Amino acid sequence: MKKIICILISILLVFSGCAPVNEEKPKTEYERISAIWIFYSELSMLGEKNKDKKAFTAKVERMLDNCVGWGINTVFLQVRPFSDSFYKSDIFPWSYYLTGRQGKAVDYDPLEICIELAHERGLSLHAWINPFRISFDKNTENLADNHPAIGWIKNKTADVVILDSGIYYSPASMKAQKLVLDGVREIVRDYDVDGIHIDDYFYPSTQRSVDEAFYKQYTDEGGRLSLDEWRLSTVSAFVSQMYTTVKSEKSDCIFSISPAGNVTNNYEQQYADVRLWCSRRGYADWIIPQLYYGFENESLTFDKALSEWEKLNTIGAVRMIYGIAAYKVNESDDEWKAGNGIIDKQLDLLRKTDGCHGAAFFSYASLADKSRQPEFKNISSFSAVPSE
Numbered sequence: 001m002k003k004i005i006c007i008l009i010s011i012l013l014v015f016s017g018c019a020p021v022n023e024e025k026p027k028t029e030y031e032r033i034s035a036i037w038i039f040y041s042e043l044s045m046l047g048e049k050n051k052d053k054k055a056f057t058a059k060v061e062r063m064l065d066n067c068v069g070w071g072i073n074t075v076f077l078q079v080r081p082f083s084d085s086f087y088k089s090d091i092f093p094w095s096y097y098l099t100g101r102q103g104k105a106v107d108y109d110p111l112e113i114c115i116e117l118a119h120e121r122g123l124s125l126h127a128w129i130n131p132f133r134i135s136f137d138k139n140t141e142n143l144a145d146n147h148p149a150i151g152w153i154k155n156k157t158a159d160v161v162i163l164d165s166g167i168y169y170s171p172a173s174m175k176a177q178k179l180v181l182d183g184v185r186e187i188v189r190d191y192d193v194d195g196i197h198i199d200d201y202f203y204p205s206t207q208r209s210v211d212e213a214f215y216k217q218y219t220d221e222g223g224r225l226s227l228d229e230w231r232l233s234t235v236s237a238f239v240s241q242m243y244t245t246v247k248s249e250k251s252d253c254i255f256s257i258s259p260a261g262n263v264t265n266n267y268e269q270q271y272a273d274v275r276l277w278c279s280r281r282g283y284a285d286w287i288i289p290q291l292y293y294g295f296e297n298e299s300l301t302f303d304k305a306l307s308e309w310e311k312l313n314t315i316g317a318v319r320m321i322y323g324i325a326a327y328k329v330n331e332s333d334d335e336w337k338a339g340n341g342i343i344d345k346q347l348d349l350l351r352k353t354d355g356c357h358g359a360a361f362f363s364y365a366s367l368a369d370k371s372r373q374p375e376f377k378n379i380s381s382f383s384a385v386p387s388e
Contacts, residue, residue: 033358071380103144126195195254
């Protein structure tokens with residue numbers, strides 16, 4: 001009898017094994033991305049009376065509920081603006097914008113809360129980092145004792161540069177690149193983020209001091225590229241490594257980049273080889289140019305910039321999503337006055353553009369501003385229903 005029971009149990013186990021156990025919930029994919037950037041000052045708790053977990057959770061709930069109401073389906077949440085963190089990190093100190101002092105811990109995990117609340121609402125959440133910025137302030141005393149740049153600054157290594165605009169890692173430093181990549185690996189490994197996102201801050205300046213020691217080493221070893229060519233190559237190699245780092249941890253995690261909207265400026269100021277990234281696989285899943293122009297802009301119009309980017313995606317290697325300057329409503333010329341319809345015109349043009357996969361709005365506070373809302377009343381129609 002026991003033998004028969006054992007056989008029956010074995011059969012049941014075999015058939016039950018056909019159904020996967022603890023299967024991960026598949027990521028929501030959207031036919032058309034309708035995204036929003038939430039940057040560090042909008043996520044900041046400094047202006048809040050209470051700075052505890054309950055207050056943070058309530059704040060994020062309000063923000064994400066608003067996003068759903070506007071028709072947003074994807075959130076780029078800035079979790080590392082100054083080589084710090086809005087999450088539990090073994091590499092970077094806690095953000096100043098949580099407590100008022102960099103490195104001071106909170107008894108909750110902001111990123112974990114944001115992910116859970118976003119996913120409950122059907123929103124995709126991408127962790128947005130600024131790779132090389134350390135501080136807008138040149139005063140190193142404001143950095144936490146455990147900040148990873150402190151040792152390099154004290155030893156005056158070439159890995160960190162101090163400029164009039166602040167403190168930065170040198171993009172050419174292999175040590176700095178490894179630090180950034182290790183930080184990305186930590187996020188993707190430890191959190192159920194839908195993506196990793198970086199903006200257009202690659203080279204903080206075109207000054208030779210930013211990478212002089214590294215370029216000299218390169219030429220001393222026989223390198224023949226010009227400084228500009230070498231900088232482009234250096235940034236592209238870093239971007240490729242970041243893409244590989246993300247995919248090696250979680251293959252379905254999206255890696256996206258938001259370069260400057262002027263293609264030429266990417267080459268002359270940031271050393272971002274956007275033509276390469278748009279036309280070949282292995283650099284980014286999504287490219288999100290910041291088309292922060294109106295149709296009447298003197299130097300570059302929205303439609304002309306859009307046309308230039310459309311031509312770059314020659315093999316359909318990446319999804320093209322376009323950044324919209326929500327912050328310019330009521331803060332620029334008459335074209336941007338709330339109610340004049342510039343956002344509708346831009347979204348309408350995007351709908352008609354081949355290869356356009358969506359729009360991203362900068363930023364949350366602009367859409368939440370009541371004086372600007374007449375300009376955004378129709379953006380929900382741009383959003384796509386999740387595909388089957």
